[in-house]
Amino acid sequence: MRGLTYTIAETPDAAVAQFADAGGDARYIAGGTNIYDLMKLRIERPVRLIDVSRIEGLDTIETDGDVLRFGGRALMADVARTPIVRDEYPVLAESLLKAASQQLRNMATVGGNLLQRTRCMYFRNGAGSLSTVGVYPCNKREPGSGCAAIGGLDRTQAVLGTSEACTAVAPGDWPVALTALDATIEIFGPEGTRTVPIADFYRLPGDTPHREFNIDPGELVTAITVRKTPAGRTSTYHKIRDRESYAFALASAAVAIDMDGDSVRTAHIALGGVATTPWRARAAERVVTGAPLTPDQALRAGQAAFAEARAGQHNAFKIELGARVIADALLIAAQRRA
């Protein structure tokens, strides 16, 4: 790891100014659970770290108005235990509580979590890493170097949103739940504050897999907002892993539905663990909307979500698993209707 300068920013303005002063190779750090890990792997090599985890007001959780507003540096653990989130938006609380470990949720922030980088093992075992496993090409880590995952050990790779350059899975759970609920991200930068719908925040890999987020260097995620909806209560984050706890998703589904008796009025469905970005499953939503929800119908919705899926050598199971995860999630959510 390179030597670096560590400074603390007290305000968003100060953070942005410090970033501008640093002139490249600077990074913001809040919880540090991702960037510090990547620094140890020599994937991130900042010479300047700007600690934004003490900025006044950036950790507030506001639930009074018609939106839920989570400050960018609010801790995952704190958002998860906020009463209205826990009781009225189980999809949000579960996506946080099924992520990482208690230790990490006590450190990681809900803003930083949006920017978590892939766990693709070829990305992580890279040039300069201390790993003895090997050095692999990776278009995300080193643009143009190739992708070792394609045709490699691809069991955990994506089946949706992939390209010839990259099949790395978007690792987060929280961003999947936020995608289902059409969250908005507030970003502060040199030009002031702008807001971005979460659907426009993540980039498909295409031939530029190293560009994952629509956020510029020096910009800071200051808040996430979710419009309140009665569908929040009829929701779940269903996550299937290799072990029961503390693992990344093989397939997960965030589901929130608004029901009229046994019939689905509107459905919000997003997928994790199977795609290169948090993945909105519009096709699945169309299948269940306006019809009574039955197990068969739920499974058809799940299958519709994977109509365009492309499997590699070892990850075809995710297509079947993912369809069933959607189906189960729909039925779990439906059981929660008042």
Place this chain on the structure above:
Amino acid sequence: MQTLPKLLLGDACMGKQGELTVMDSQAHSDRYGGTVSGVSRRTVLGAGAGVTAASLVPLRLEAQEQAPAPLQEAGPTTHISFQVNGEQVEMDVDSRSSLLDLLRERLALTGTKKGCDHGQCGACTVHLDGRAVSSCLTMAGKVDGRRVTTIEGLASGGELHPMQQAFIDNDALQCGYCTPGQIMSAVACVTEGHATDPESIREFMSGNICRCGAYVGILAAVSQAAETMKG
């Protein structure tokens, strides 16, 4: 009185640190007295390795004369002031340093263990302002002005913390390497109100991996301490 097992309390409580092993032994003995008689495991391990090496190959003269290097941080430093186990500490630390390395290498609090160093195993768990965190992924600069509790800070006046006692009573370890981290998580599990049933305990403790597989004993220990800590 129960003899305090070293691994539960951390080596640093056990007395004078060997010259071979700790970079900042002076700072440690200033801070923690360091006057308790006895030989730490680290001293023994260090001396043992030396003897073995000496019997195999003659040591070069310069190696024999080499004194332990005084601590010098290699990169830019950050000034921090924080509380560790109730004591105020102030220092300049390499800005790249983790809280884990700071505790072990600068403060000789070696009870906190380095397992994976990537936040995946839980061996390095400490409390930051009362909450369990992975010290390996906590940058040293982040603890400025805050309060850290390590495994060495749990016992008071020679009296084991109820969780430490529960781990002994329930045989909740085999090799013991994960134990300090397990205990720190377990204490947080109880104080934050999650030790209500076996499922909740397992879920809360899932960030602490035990490769010996002592989970049955660990679960029993947390359940026991959840009761004794009420009193």
